[in-house]
Amino acid sequence: MAKQYKGSLTLEWFNKQKAIISLSENDIKSSSDTPSPRINWINKEEALFYDLSSENGVGNTPYWVDRDDIRVKESRPLSFQQAYRSSLVDKAGSIPGTSQVFKVEEITVEEKANDIDNMLIKGDNLLALNSLKKIFSDKADTDKVKCIYIDPPYNTGKAFEHYEDNLEASTWLTMIRDRVSSLRELLRSDGVLFIQLDEKFIFHLKLLLDDVFGKHNFVNFFTIKTSDPSGFKTVNPSPYDGAEYILMYAKSKSEYKYETIHVSSDHDFGYNQYIKNIDSYYTKWEVIGVNQFIAEREGHENTRAAKKALGEVVFNSLVSEFAIKNARSVFQGTAIGNDAGSDIIELRNKSKSKANEFVKLARDNGAIEYAYNGRQVYFYSNKVKNIDGKITPTKQLTNIWLDIPYNGISAEGGVNFSESKKPERLIKRLLQIANVMPGDIVMDSFSGSGTTISVAHKMGAKWIGIEIGDHCDTLIIPRLTAILDGSDQSGISQESEWKGGGSFKYYHLGQSIISVDSETGKGEFNWLLGKKFIQESLLLSYDFIIQDDINLFPSQLFQDEKDKPTLGKISNNNKSIYGVAFLADPKDSNLTINNEEVKTIYSTLRKQDDFKALVIYTNKGIDIAQDTIPEDLDIIKVPHAVFAELER
Template sequence: MTLVETYGDPATENMLIHGDNLPALQALGRDYAGNIKCIYIDPPYNTGSSFEHYEDDIEHNVWLDQMATRLPLLRGLLSPDGVIFVHIDDKEMAYLRVMMDGVFGRANFLNTIVVKTSDPSGHKVVNPSPYAQTEYILMYAKDRRSYAWFTQYVPTGNDIMYNKIVANIEEDYSNWRVESLAGHYARLLGYSDIRSAKAARGKLDFEADTWAFAVRNAHRVCQLTAISNLAGKAIVALREASKNAPGVLRLARPPLDDVYVLGGRQMYFLNAKIKTIDNAEVVARPLTNLWTDIPFNGISYEGDVIFKNGKKPEKLLRRCIEMSTAPGDRVLDCYLGSGTTAAVAHKLGRRWIGIESGEHLLTHCLPRLRRVVDGTDESGVTKVTAWRGGGGFRVYKTDGSPA
């Protein structure tokens, strides 16, 4: 590979490579074998279509052969605790899964992530089967024994089950006064009841404000939940005792949290679900393999580049990178497209290598990444990552690629 230019920090290790990814990956293997912590690729889906910047109509066996020659090279680049994400739709997903089982080992398969990408457009949708609105990300470890998973969390909406509040949490639990959350908040606002508050403020605004109040007071907002007979003996005994006892009963069980029971039902407090996400305290749930919270519409101008039918949201790449790497780790994408993976990795303080054969490396990736370095790209995850610019990258070309 030949160095074409360096942009920004002259000591940068980030690499933008223009050319066929097969010889590029072979060349990288000499210096980076076992050093890449995260690989994300979004190869052509082989949909049978032709797009502005790339062909997505390759004969099935040719597509399989291309993947079969590249996946072993990618595996060799992964660190022992590294992870690869392959984003694909249902045209080739089943074949790809079998191939990756062979390359990475079935034991190293981690998950199939289902990503909601679109919604049907009313009655104009014409399809001989149910409308397809999902894509898939196959997730494999280099070596599952070395891979460490740290639970990720995503914000949730209002949870109407948390509808109680302890009005006097500062007192001993035996004197706690448990009230309706909405009623308590209405009275704090100076209204006699919930109906009056909704009439004065509007139903939706009152409910939204009540939930915001609940989050701020999560340590004393709770729900009352039935206790199964399969719960521990001590908890079941406390349940029975509380049915005929006034007020709240407690079971201390260090080092675990205390159990509080009222009227035969256990009190679960909202603060157990509060997490800090993007510098805000929010109610959250553990991340699952169904991703419906990342919008694909409205991303056309992310990075100030248009890449129709091929661009992925920066938020999607941020999630994949953050769940598999730490700052300073290396990220690789050998189907770079419009440059999203490199842009997000840069904003997250990761080192990166991006490879793209098309001319859009020059027309899309290069100017996009220059703006990231300059701190003038205000789109995507710039705000939530507090990115202000810095760093740099080197541009290379493989033999036979244009300068």
């Protein structure tokens, strides 16, 4: 850890140093005021680079580095390991075509897996996200990620050795900031991000996400009951912590569309009226109280006698069961206020004049409203729905969830991940809130035991999972292959009617584009990756978006693809800074970039309407007079500049 730290953990807001002494904004406003609450922390303007243990995913030695440091910005290759594909085959001993099961095939040649979309990546998620940004940079918006869920380490003590509180928080905030910034770039315009935490850093995170996504793109804050006090856990210095929290942000809140979700609820005894002859014409309907009907059906004179004989619990159960089965005939009357629409008020007044009779309002859209004794009629059938194959009373989903049990999930997926395993039903609900449809992409860059991508697979979505440690091999792949062959019937499998099928590819994060000789300390590009890949990764590391539609040497009829420079640009306010990576590898004979080549590149890009400036990155010798270089052209020698930055 660097020994020099800048700043401190603080919260800034508008007029922090002032009291409210005037109602006039101009009287209290200052040009130096912070426009909205923002969180600051130690070394906020820096990034965090650290060595990781691939065995357990724990950071060893963190370093504060510049946010443009190539060690945290580079796009590494993804190294294909193998793929898994499930297909139906005849069950052993059965007549062909009569009984089939899913069998998982392992594919070791990447070309045979080109049609597979789902991806599991083993490696540091920050660098893996850089690689994914490169893959997604030229994709259409609709082909990007629809929903991201992450369950990061809840504090840095789980990822690093413990630091003093302010420094620990700053380390954690830096780690999360850099990752969610990349995740946001991968989202499509209607995409959303969910992050789950406990109480320790959830409010720090809210302010951080306001910075990254914009406060106006905050969507919701969910509270999830995760446990009940029991045994020794009840010994606490304050009320028991039995909840966790999920923050939801949209890439663009105006683009995100929410479809109303209903969840199971207890029977609503307010629906207490029953129409005995619902199939008759509405003016002939006969009404009796539900409780009275059940009492008479069970051979009792009234509700009190029935409850006394049967017991209140049994009686209420009979009422609930009857109401659900006869939901189209059970209703409640709701008062109609004077602020209702004129047609509903007219319906109310008409109903009041006809005691114990139904009156009807037929709307132009085909909907029918009823009133009874001056009250609007709401049928229980509007509240009773099919939830996961069960007919049940429902209510609209709120942001407080008590109905997703954490107890008993240890067997889900057939993997043991006791400390931070999440229920599959929780992830399913989040994907429903995100309006994920089959074929949409779901991502989890802290995959853990693979719950998110498992649920996405069962729901027919495409997915990308990233995990640093050996959990990929010991937990996630066995869990996914059990999903592919249909043997995993835990979690949401049965309610989703999951039988098996699908495929995925498994990658390791590849080598860095830079290498350092362990004996001499000399740095050089890792030419084993190929010049084209290094050129692209170099530009992407400096936030350029790769461009393939401009020929930098239009007058050359014959151009060798392997010798072509790579072009990228950074756009802002309709103006662009262009970047060109023009490298020579150890096998190249042309080791100099001459004046004519620079002039051609410059003049070609200068003709672009959005041109603002040009930066050329090269390791070649430069045969051009310094005083002839225009002010809007910069030539940077690499890897010297790269390694000078590392040494800094």
